[in-house]
Amino acid sequence: MPRFHGKVAIITGSSSKIEAATAVFFAKEGAKVTITGRKQHGLEFYASYARNPFEVPSGRIADPSEIATVIAFLADEVQSSCIVGQTIVADGGNLIVLASNADVPVKKTTQF
Numbered sequence: 001m002p003r004f005h006g007k008v009a010i011i012t013g014s015s016s017k018i019e020a021a022t023a024v025f026f027a028k029e030g031a032k033v034t035i036t037g038r039k040q041h042g043l044e045f046y047a048s049y050a051r052n053p054f055e056v057p058s059g060r061i062a063d064p065s066e067i068a069t070v071i072a073f074l075a076d077e078v079q080s081s082c083i084v085g086q087t088i089v090a091d092g093g094n095l096i097v098l099a100s101n102a103d104v105p106v107k108k109t110t111q112f
Helices: 017-028 040-050 077-090
Strands: 008-011 032-037 067-071 095-099
Touching (some): 008 017, 008 077, 017 032, 017 095
Parallel strands (some): 008 095, 032 067
């Protein structure tokens, strides 16, 4: 049995880079995962990667219902609170991992 079977993880900033790899790891180890990010294409790509049986040494296929994708901008308090609240309610309060990896600008940037 996978070591995170029946556990719940929320991984933010999952539409690119190492955060997505973290989400894929937890999904492959049996966790129900909610991945968030601002880029729908990236979220869907990594969710489908986690469901691919050829990428998992044990041959485990993640149930599509175990991987939820949420497009959100976490600088918005309402959006971030809803993600956590809905995930906890949907999965019976069994949240064991909250990896807050999203980069949120502290101040406005300037473009030249």
